[in-house]
Structures are given as C-alpha cells and as structure tokens.
Amino acid sequence: MTDTGDAATILPRPDFTATFPGPFPASLHGDHTERQLLGWLEEYPLLPSAEARSVLVNITSHGASRTFPTADPDDLVLFAELLLWLTAFDDVHGEGNAAGAPAILVDGTAELMLVLAGGSPPSLMNPFPAALYSLLARCRARTGPAAYLRLAASLRDTLMALVWEAHHVTEPERVALATYLQMRPHTVFVRTIIAAAEIVLDYELADAQRALAAVRHLENAGANLAGWVNDLASYEREAARGPMQPLSLPTLLRARHGGNLEEAFARASGMCENEAAVARQWIISLASDPSRTLTTHARALEDIVRSFIWHTSHARYQGPKCGREPGPTA
Amino acid sequence: MTDTGDAATILPRPDFTATFPGPFPASLHGDHTERQLLGWLEEYPLLPSAEARSVLVNITSHGASRTFPTADPDDLVLFAELLLWLTAFDDVHGEGNAAGAPAILVDGTAELMLVLAGGSPPSLMNPFPAALYSLLARCRARTGPAAYLRLAASLRDTLMALVWEAHHVTEPERVALATYLQMRPHTVFVRTIIAAAEIVLDYELADAQRALAAVRHLENAGANLAGWVNDLASYEREAARGPMQPLSLPTLLRARHGGNLEEAFARASGMCENEAAVARQWIISLASDPSRTLTTHARALEDIVRSFIWHTSHARYQGPKCGREPGPTA
Numbered sequence A, B: 001m002t003d004t005g006d007a008a009t010i011l012p013r014p015d016f017t018a019t020f021p022g023p024f025p026a027s028l029h030g031d032h033t034e035r036q037l038l039g040w041l042e043e044y045p046l047l048p049s050a051e052a053r054s055v056l057v058n059i060t061s062h063g064a065s066r067t068f069p070t071a072d073p074d075d076l077v078l079f080a081e082l083l084l085w086l087t088a089f090d091d092v093h094g095e096g097n098a099a100g101a102p103a104i105l106v107d108g109t110a111e112l113m114l115v116l117a118g119g120s121p122p123s124l125m126n127p128f129p130a131a132l133y134s135l136l137a138r139c140r141a142r143t144g145p146a147a148y149l150r151l152a153a154s155l156r157d158t159l160m161a162l163v164w165e166a167h168h169v170t171e172p173e174r175v176a177l178a179t180y181l182q183m184r185p186h187t188v189f190v191r192t193i194i195a196a197a198e199i200v201l202d203y204e205l206a207d208a209q210r211a212l213a214a215v216r217h218l219e220n221a222g223a224n225l226a227g228w229v230n231d232l233a234s235y236e237r238e239a240a241r242g243p244m245q246p247l248s249l250p251t252l253l254r255a256r257h258g259g260n261l262e263e264a265f266a267r268a269s270g271m272c273e274n275e276a277a278v279a280r281q282w283i284i285s286l287a288s289d290p291s292r293t294l295t296t297h298a299r300a301l302e303d304i305v306r307s308f309i310w311h312t313s314h315a316r317y318q319g320p321k322c323g324r325e326p327g328p329t330a
Helices: A003-010 A030-043 A050-067 A073-093 A102-116 A127-142 A145-166 A177-187 A190-200 A213-241 A249-257 A261-287 A292-311 B003-010 B030-043 B050-067 B073-093 B102-116 B127-142 B145-166 B177-187 B190-200 B213-241 B249-257 B261-287 B292-311
Strands: none
Touching: A030 A050, A030 A073, A050 A073, A050 A292, A073 A102, A073 A127, A073 A145, A073 A190, A102 A127, A102 A145, A102 B102, A102 B145, A102 B177, A127 A145, A145 A177, A145 A190, A145 B102, A145 B145, A177 A190, A177 A213, A177 A249, A177 B102, A190 A213, A190 A292, A213 A249, A213 A261, A213 A292, A249 A261, A261 A292, B030 B050, B030 B073, B050 B073, B050 B292, B073 B102, B073 B127, B073 B145, B073 B190, B102 B127, B102 B145, B127 B145, B145 B177, B145 B190, B177 B190, B177 B213, B177 B249, B190 B213, B190 B292, B213 B249, B213 B261, B213 B292, B249 B261, B261 B292
C-alpha cells in the first residue's frame, strides 16, 4: 500500500448508511454499455492511451449503470458516452493540464461553445467537438426543445466552470469558500446528469414542478453532495501531484476555518452527512407525491446521489491516479 | 476633425443602398425607453460616470427602437435594458479592460453564469449579476420555457466569447480568420438579439421552421453582417487606442491576405455587401411564405440588420470614443 493509501485509512469519511444505505441498484446493461463505449472511442479518439481508454470506459459504464439503473440500453449508452466525453475532456484539457496555460483551455471550450451554439459541423480532425456534435444531435432527436436546451445549458455552464477553475487552480486558497461551493456542482458534472435524467428516463417536469421548493432543495442537496464526496475521494491523489494544495473542499475549509487536514475532512464529512439527510428528506417527500413525474424525478435524484457515493469506493480511488475525478464515474 | 475622422473619410465603406435602403423605421417609444433606461440605471449602477450613462442610454434606446420598431413599450424597454446591460458589461469588463487580466473577466463571467444557471439571487452589491437576475426573471415570465432557454443560451455563448476575446486581444494577428468569423456574432450580441425577437414580438418558430435552410441562412447572414459592419465602424477608434491592432475583421484580413488597411477595408466592405445581398434574398423568400410566423421572423431579421447598419452612422462613431462598440446601439 502506498503512503497515500495509508493516509486514506485515517482521515475521517462521511457515513451514509443511515441516508443512502447500499447495495445500490445497477443496470443489467453495464457490460453492453462498456462494449459500446469502446467502439465509440474508436470513432472519436478522445484519450491518448489504450490504458486510459480501458480504465475510463470501465468506470464510466458501470458508473452510468448505477446512475440510471432502469434506463433502456440505447439511452444508457448515450448517457454514458456523454459522461465519458465530459470526463475525458476534463482529463485532457481541464484543471491539471490547464493550470499553466488557461488560454489553451479557453480556446478548447470556445470551440465547443460554437458546437453548442449550433454552428457548422466541426472538423472530424478534433475529436472533442466532433463527438459533442454527434452527442447533441442524438440528444436533440430524442427529446423536446426545452429538455434539450436545458442539457445544452448545463454543458455550457460546465465549460465556463472549467475555465474558471483553470484560472484559480494555482492559487486555490485565494478562492472564497462560498464561490467554490456555488461552482463545484458545475465542475463535477452533476447538473448535466440531472438535466440528462429527463431525457434518459423520458419524463419532463412542468415549469411549476421545477420551481417547487422540494425539487429545488433536492437538486441543490444532490448537487452539493456530488461535489463534496468527490472532493474527499480525490483529495489525496490530487495533493500528491503537488506542489500546491488541490482546489478542493478540504483546502478551502482549512483556509476559512484553520485547523489540520483531519479536521477539514471531519468538517467536510459532517457537511456531506447533513446534505445527504437533506436530500433523503426531500426524496421521501417527493416520492409520495401523487404526480408520477415528481416521483420519477425523486427516484432519479436518489440514483444520481447513489452513483456519486458509489464511485468513491471504486478502485480508481484506491489505486494509482489515472486522471481527474469529476463525475460519478471518476 | 481629428486625424481618425479624416481617415474615416477615405477608407472604403460598404454600400447598402441596393439591399437595405433607408430610411429605417423606428418605434414611437424611443423617448419613453430612454427615460426608463435612465431610471433603471439608478437601480443598477452599471456605469461609473453620468456622462457614460447618458451617452449609452441615448444610443441604446434609439438603437432598440430601430431593432424592434413594432414592439410594445414594455417589451421594448425590457429589450433595451438587456442590450444596455450587455453593452455596459462589455464596456466595463470586456476586451480593452480585460486584456491585461483575463482572470478578472473570467471571475465576472463565472458569477453571471451562476445567475444564468438559476442559483441563489445574487447580492445587490454587484449590479451586473443583480441586474441580470432581474432581467432573466422578467424574460422568463414573458415567454415559454424553450424561448427563455434559447435567450439564456445566447447569453452564455456571449460570455464565453468575451472570455475567448480577452485571451486573444493582445495578439489579434494570431487568431485564425475562420475562428474569428465564427466567434464574432457572439461578441457583437446579435445572437441574443435574434433570440430576443421571439420574446419581444411574441412569436415562436416551430423546430421544423428553425431548421429550414432559409431561416438558418438568413440568421447566419444577419449575424455575420452585424459583426462586420460593427468592425468597420469601430476599427479606427480601437486602433487609436494602440499599441496593438484591434481584434477586428480588417486586422485579420490583412494577416490572411496581406495588403494595406485600405485594401482590407475594401475587402471587408465587399464581404458586407455580399452578405447583405444574401440576407435580402432570404428575407424576400421568407416574407412571402404562407406561415405568418416565418414572415414575422423574416421582418424581425430585416429590422435587426437595419439596426446594425443604422448604428454605424450614429454620432458615437463620429465623435470621441466612449466605450467599445458591440451591439446595434454602440
């Protein structure tokens, strides 16, 4: 075991046995999804090495199968490809690699913005815009205008958040905790996953339902939790890269409240457990609603939260680092 | 007259008398809009000086009244406020001021992204997020989900484009012409204006109509034309700021094709005239369509193009510089 591994055994971690007890349901189509993703990466070579491809495809397919365990095979594959695309973009162009040269990330995201804005089909020479163009066309064909536009909006927000992150990653302690807490859902992709739920599971909240306090509180709690559990899971491997501290919740809690890393982890774990209790409360509340759309949404959020919790116990967090850890699969 | 003014008399300019002959219609509510904008800026002090406020309000109100000459007074005011907000943000945070420190612009746009993403109401301490929050709420109340989401998407695209621009403004000659041509509609706000048309004039294209070649070609021609006429109008004042050349069509045409500034202006003017002919062709084609929605859209695009042409002859371009020149009012 490495030193990092040893350290992981002593830092406090959140306990979700009261709020999100396992085992978590998984789709029967995980293996099918994995094979499809490998084929898709032949068409769009987003990742440089065969090993990176294999690891990311495995994690993404099984993560996606826990995010939407009841999805049809085709929908699950589409969602998994979208998640793989996001994670690969962040691995290749995001935080770590962008730290020294945010202008390159800005150019990359601007190119993707043009695809999102519906411009001409991008050259196949650059696989990220080309793959996004294909993904968006398939999402658009599968749903109504508003659901598609919400998904595309969440992708734009993530791109902007990654650019923001790249401009701060060399001096994380200068980021205000409140700002970080607002940005984090967008860098962990959970808002895109929430937006994708309505497309993948074929339901659509009415505007009045979307505006319900219960829906907003549940989505916010799930979105916060996603980023925080990911931060706790990835902190030590990001810190091992050095020399600066990671732009991550424990870093910002120490900057705000002082104390050592163990205290920051204890504080963050408490935040996670509280937020999990909030999420559970609203899931229970919405799951008994007479509206089938609302119960479906509550169950989708439950599975999304589970997938983020699940991924922190995945081997990717136990072994050597193979990329960044955004999304439920990383 | 200044030297810049003298130079303006000899550089070639596009001739739109065959494609968009004046005079252009204007709303009767221009003066009302101007008074409303002045009151709005009391609530949201976006601009530092009384003089800047007065100039921008005058230009914006009369520009907006030419963009949507048939709009109801309330709709026209809302649109003018949105346009004023965009122009003021660009004046205060954009290109010129962001050149030395794009990270500050990135933070400003990230804050706005959070508002667009529907987070908590922003503090009233910072007028740009607070004003955007109010504008979005009023737009959302006035239209359906998809039209609102399209407007919000165009604003996100503009923010990303302004960030892209800020990262390139110190070395404009390194930007590829093709990239510039794709980004320019987003920095000149014309895509937001096109998205606003459906809200301001209360119509909505069906998806199949939006996908029509005639609609896409007309929108693209109008969007290109907007950026190019603005570049020709603002070039000399931006160049006078020095030391580098402006990130503007003439600069990139010289980098691509060589030649002097006069030749670049002649080439750009030819591009404008060709694009105006394309726009006119599709306006004629759509204006005779049996669908009232399509004829309304064609007329809206005609007025949008007129507003961009109109603003190049405004006093703001003849006198001393009072800010950047994005949008039809600048």
